[in-house]
Amino acid sequence: MIVGILALQGAVREHVASLNRLGIESRVVKAEKDLKGLSGLILPGGESTAISLLANEVFLNRLTELAGNGFPMFGTCAGMILLASGIEGRDSGYTGAIEITVARNASGRQVDSFETVLDIEGIGKNVPAVFIRAPYIISHGPNVRPMASHQGWLVMARQENVLVASFHPELTEDTRVHEYFIEMVKETGN
């Protein structure tokens, strides 16, 4: 199994390190051609405006198509924004892989960024979570399963083969969230 990590910009090496701890091989993805032979894809945190500009429309459309075909994807922070089907105040730069609408920078500016622990359905209790200028999920479709909230905001969810989180599990030593995603990848039999 090789898991791709979208590497246009952002916290790529942290996801590589998290997967390494689980003994999972990873490969960086910068263009559509790099997607060949992968079992799943992680879309890391970064600046969503920059990443969506660097990923051209063809590439974003390909991701939408892959999501529809059951290809496992996991987006953290900016990655979640890229996978969303709507962004508050914006009408492009996302793939619609998961039926959620997100509000960018919903946790505020950097001085309000924080770390906490979350109880995540299907994963466990007290999972450390780092929120950095984080987006929140403000609405979701009927097929989206809410997995974790923080102060009333939905911050983690799954729709079949697509997993999203507002926060950064890759900035911590705890690998439970990544393990959960790897299980999703294994379920698809890729």
Place this chain on the structure above:
Amino acid sequence: MEKKGTYRVKSGLAEMLKGGVIMDVTTAEQAKIAETAGAVAVMALERVPADIRAQGGVARMANPSKVQEIMAAVTIPVMAKVRIGHFVEAQILQSLGVDYIDESEVLTPADPDYHVNKWGFTVPFICGARNLGEACRRLAEGAAMIRTKGEPGTGNVVEAVRHMRIMNEQIRGVLAAPEEELMTMAKDLGAPYQMLLAIREQGRLPVVNFAAGGIATPADAAMMMQLGCDGIFVGSGVFKSGDPAERARAIVEATTHFEDAAKIASVSAGLGEAMSGIAIEEIPEHQMMQTRGK
């Protein structure tokens, strides 16, 4: 329970900026151009380094209204500079809610001996460094991100290259040394011993290290990335060039695809004039910015 301003939260934002370009801007309009071109953050300034160099005088933190105007114009993170050691300018910027403070040699130092104690702030700090000792001293003071100093406002990449190579060479030395040599190495580098231990534990500088100071072309940006930096600051290079929007976009593309020469060639083709630039030898000693700070 939420914990704000932890070191992980501070250095975490820098991790998110990796592989990106941070651009100096002096107006809301420039900030929007930078954001549209794909900048991961902007640095709010009163004057770009090239103008500070040309006009002389005391360079200070930008006026709060200028910083707020830029913060209101974009959704990407906004950084702003304080003079070395000027903790009240830093308190002001924190109260405005800027996302990162650059304690910068580009501005006229406010303290001849001491930098800001950055541990006392919720907002994270970035500082410039010419070598590993300087980087480690700033980290020990609480900085959560490092950049090369280069020689700002010159459009000449040579000093950024020098600083990145020195840093890499010294890190390799720390990683390769037998443990009993570390203390003497710490003394010679002027680096706190504990920081050297942290480097050995992680196998690299424990925070993100960007290149800054003289980067003017897509090729400059890609070269710095190939030398191993984590991202790029472009100061005067964008808005002192003939075609800021196009050049900004080209530098962003070159930073992402830094190993793809054909791609860098294609984004460089047809770009207008780069900023004219200055040879380092022509700068009088007392006008060098990189020697500011201890």
